[in-house]
Amino acid sequence: MSEPVAGIALAVVIVGLALSTFLTRTSFLLAGQRLRLNHHIEVALRYAPVCTLTAIIVPNVLLHGPVYDFSPLNPRLIGVAGAALWLCWSRNIVGCMASGMLAYSLARLYL
Amino acid sequence: MSAGAVSERRAAFRAGQLAILPSLPGTAAWGLICGVAMVKAGLAVPWAIAMSLLVFAASAQLAAMPLIIAGAPLWVIIVTGFITNLRFVIYSAALRPYFTGLSAAKRALAGFFMTDFTFALFMRRAQEGSLPLRHRDSWFAGVCANNYLTWQTCSITGIVASSYIPTDWGLEFTGTLALVALVGPALVARPALVGGAVAGVVALLAHALPYKLGLFCAAIAGIAAASLADSLRVDPPRDAGVAQ
Numbered sequence: 001m002s003e004p005v006a007g008i009a010l011a012v013v014i015v016g017l018a019l020s021t022f023l024t025r026t027s028f029l030l031a032g033q034r035l036r037l038n039h040h041i042e043v044a045l046r047y048a049p050v051c052t053l054t055a056i057i058v059p060n061v062l063l064h065g066p067v068y069d070f071s072p073l074n075p076r077l078i079g080v081a082g083a084a085l086w087l088c089w090s091r092n093i094v095g096c097m098a099s100g101m102l103a104y105s106l107a108r109l110y111l
Numbered sequence: 112m113s114a115g116a117v118s119e120r121r122a123a124f125r126a127g128q129l130a131i132l133p134s135l136p137g138t139a140a141w142g143l144i145c146g147v148a149m150v151k152a153g154l155a156v157p158w159a160i161a162m163s164l165l166v167f168a169a170s171a172q173l174a175a176m177p178l179i180i181a182g183a184p185l186w187v188i189i190v191t192g193f194i195t196n197l198r199f200v201i202y203s204a205a206l207r208p209y210f211t212g213l214s215a216a217k218r219a220l221a222g223f224f225m226t227d228f229t230f231a232l233f234m235r236r237a238q239e240g241s242l243p244l245r246h247r248d249s250w251f252a253g254v255c256a257n258n259y260l261t262w263q264t265c266s267i268t269g270i271v272a273s274s275y276i277p278t279d280w281g282l283e284f285t286g287t288l289a290l291v292a293l294v295g296p297a298l299v300a301r302p303a304l305v306g307g308a309v310a311g312v313v314a315l316l317a318h319a320l321p322y323k324l325g326l327f328c329a330a331i332a333g334i335a336a337a338s339l340a341d342s343l344r345v346d347p348p349r350d351a352g353v354a355q
Binding site: 002003004005008009011012013014015016017018020021022023024025026027028029030031032033038040041042043044045046047048049050051052053054055056057058059060061062063067068075076079080083084087091092093094097098100101104105108 | 115133134136137143151153158160163165166167168171172175176178179180181182183185188189190192193196198199200201202203204205206207208210211215217219222223225227229231235236238263265280281284285287288290291292294295297298302307308309310311312314315317319325326329330332333334335337338341343351
């Protein structure tokens with residue numbers, strides 16, 4: 001394609017990205033009472049964190065670029081297993097990350 | 112405002128700063144890697160810093176990178192960023208009930224600083240009933256302050272020192288693990304487990320959709336499945352504090 005976006009055009013892109021991001025983040029917060037959701041939907045949204053975070057995590061673990069990796073030797077899968085094992089007896093986040101990274105790194109080094 | 116109210120606000124702010132503390136290593140590692148990735152993609156250092164400070168949305172920044180380098184039309188880059196960020200619309204809708212009654216400026220600030228992490232932490236505390244009863248906005252401000260400062264410090268370090276930072280240690284995986292730590296405990300409830308499973312499968316199947324639309328579809332499908340599972344339960348559904 002053409003030359004990279006630079007100069008004023010790049011400034012426009014950055015401000016445009018900042019504004020469009022701000023728009024998504026503040027959409028319902030700023031709409032206030034004008035944009036009220038159905039009560040059932042508002043109640044259903046309590047599952048939003050679990051569902052979006054799982055939807056971020058799963059492809060991070062089971063996709064290697066565009067390719068699926070369901071092998072039990074997949075280091076990321078082993079890392080998540082290590083983290084999950086930790087979560088079975090403690091909710092400490094730092095410990096969870098440490099045990100996950102340990103399992104992940106060992107798997108990458110030795111498998 | 113009285114002196115007592117001010118110190119109560121400060122206490123809530125501090126409690127928020129403490130609450131996000133354990134997740135910060137994940138934010139730090141992912142911020143570092145994101146900063147490095149922007150420069151390695153070919154963006155000049157000052158522009159990368161400006162983008163990090165103003166946009167503050169890693170997935171949109173990284174999605175825009177190849178388009179900027181390829182010289183794509185400006186509106187294509189901006190629309191790509193918008194679609195990549197569609198999940199924030201869901202977050203914004205979920206947070207709305209807790210922030211009604213605040214001034215528009217405060218709601219705008221809460222929105223600007225909201226991320227996957229800060230949103231998930233706020234919702235988890237709200238559902239456990241462990242948010243402070245008063246000054247929730249100050250508590251959230253404390254969470255967001257530490258999260259933003261940590262992210263920016265590490266992202267800018269990554270941008271400036273990109274050639275010294277190892278990208279083959281898998282440091283970015285720490286960010287994924289921090290999300291696992293936030294989600295894991297919630298998965299013991301059956302509707303959440305159903306929602307998470309559906310969201311995960313849809314995210315895998317739809318990963319090839321452009322603009323991270325797969326993530327948005329997966330979130331919607333998961334939320335629908337979770338509330339369906341909730342309505343099919345024998346015991347009455349818990350409102351989990353949302354409608355209070």
